[in-house]
Amino acid sequence: MYIVILAGGSGTRFWPVSRTTRPKQLISITDGSTMLQRTVERVLPLKPKRILVITNHLQAEESERQLSSYRSVVNIDIIAEPVGRNTAPAVGLAATIIAAHDPEGIMVVLPADHYIRDIEGLQNRLIKAVHSAKNGWLMTLGIVPTAPETGYGYLEADLSLRGEGPFPVRRFVEKPDQITALNYLESGNFFWNSGMFVWRADTILAEIATYMPELAVELDRITFNDVWELADLGEQIEEVYSAISSQSIDYGVMEKSSRVQMVPSGIGWSDVGSWSALPDITDTDEQETVVNNCASYINIESRGCIVSGNGGVVATVGVNDLIVVSTGDALLVCPKNRAQDVKKVVEKLSEKGLQDYL
């Protein structure tokens, strides 16, 4: 089994903790390990042959640094994309690399910036998916929805078969409106598209050849050494990326393929889309407050806040449902229900040319 971690994201919604060179996956939103590190830690018990991390040149160095301590237990390759081209080229590149050495190798694709509460549950679902993937299926984990989310893509499963799955996938659907999302939730047939996939390298390459022939042609040009040694690939990857267009693997392959199955996964998953998601993925105190990285949090009649400090004291007096984040050089104060607008702060910093804070 090969783990492919997609770690090239560049979000702005966790400013000021996230920065250009340290986006969401490279930071610790709760205390402790970063999201990339947690993604690795979750699959180590599955004893993967190798872990491929697909990132970009801005983040490669920090990714390398964060993963160095795991190299003693697993082989890790960090591959920097010259430009971001969404998930299809990243998945295709990883599949090409794996297939060159182990054509029927199983490939587990994991986004680096999601949270999963039930790690054992994840591992069990992945093992189940690996089993079907060996038979040539494109497997995906479908997250059992817990709310009528309008921010996620969904997949519709055919649950008419007995048991706990895998089940055939009827279709993928884009982010729904509120009423549609409610219908999805009530129907029981719809699941959140987690972006976690399991398949054989040769299977996905065959599907890419069918549905994304232009990408397949470019990937086919890459030549490899006999040994597993990726350091020399840089120039070839640059050529491929200069020739291909941006596309998601969901749209490029999954929505079209008839080989897709899913494993229902009620595993406490969250894409941690903004600061306001923190109470869902971490413990809160009796004032429903999330507190990270503070020497002390002094709470005078405040409630429901999300507080992320820089190691010192944070005090709030009589405020509710406020996000307060300090990194030492930058400070954010924002109501929880405006968390999506943190990206406006980053836009304004960019307009002002304040590079040091981006």
Place this chain on the structure above:
Amino acid sequence: MYIVILAGGSGTRFWPVSRTTRPKQLISITDGSTMLQRTVERVLPLKPKRILVITNHLQAEESERQLSSYRSVVNIDIIAEPVGRNTAPAVGLAATIIAAHDPEGIMVVLPADHYIRDIEGLQNRLIKAVHSAKNGWLMTLGIVPTAPETGYGYLEADLSLRGEGPFPVRRFVEKPDQITALNYLESGNFFWNSGMFVWRADTILAEIATYMPELAVELDRITFNDVWELADLGEQIEEVYSAISSQSIDYGVMEKSSRVQMVPSGIGWSDVGSWSALPDITDTDEQETVVNNCASYINIESRGCIVSGNGGVVATVGVNDLIVVSTGDALLVCPKNRAQDVKKVVEKLSEKGLQDYL
């Protein structure tokens, strides 16, 4: 003329900028000079013979540091009280020191932690007060009230005389309730008690002897060198302070003396009682925001905030009338109308034994 600056205060309402060893008078609440430095700068044009700064042992070193650059233009003595005993002993001690060398020396008493917008106006009022003080009056500046403040003491003047004063003071009154404060404001006879006094050293000592004989007896014991040299006074001051009780000069003398006159002073005065006073004493931008010490303030649909940074970026999204203060090691978020409760934060820090942040 001798300037006596009362700089021994120990407020907590400007936490986290103010700390035990750096209370309000030793910090810069707006950008630039500290309040103590501004107090000195305001009176330098009056060419005082000496400036006596009465502080305490915790703050003496920092006071010394902040005033060192003014020593080239004026003699400054920094006197550390061993314990705080309110204003009467501090005033009495300063008067005793001045009288020992210059009995009829005029003494201008100024609190170190007030703001005055109209500095020339202050200087003119002080000059007028000095003139009357020479004739043996206890002079005080009565601030022309601009609002029915319930947080200040008042004095009632007899304005039946023509001209711009000085006027006799009928009585001092404690902090009034809301209705009384409104009546005071409408009457036109009431003024805020500024704590700024002007008198001859021998005059105030005579009044202390009359109304506070126990204090006078202790002060009388202090012996002096012929030269103006206060370094050896430490032990004598400690003895005096161990024998006397705490009292304000207002209650101890001013409320009882019949020699009190006042100069009406509409000089843009504020005691800067809390963070919420900042918009009164500093410029605000078009969103009615006060911003100090920020590399940049990113305002996304916020209004009426008071932002004091630690040199980096502060961003607020969709919040109104919020105080946001960062010092690097500590951070405060508090609505303007709860500014008085900042002291509760300090109390809680003290309970928790977090000395580093006090």
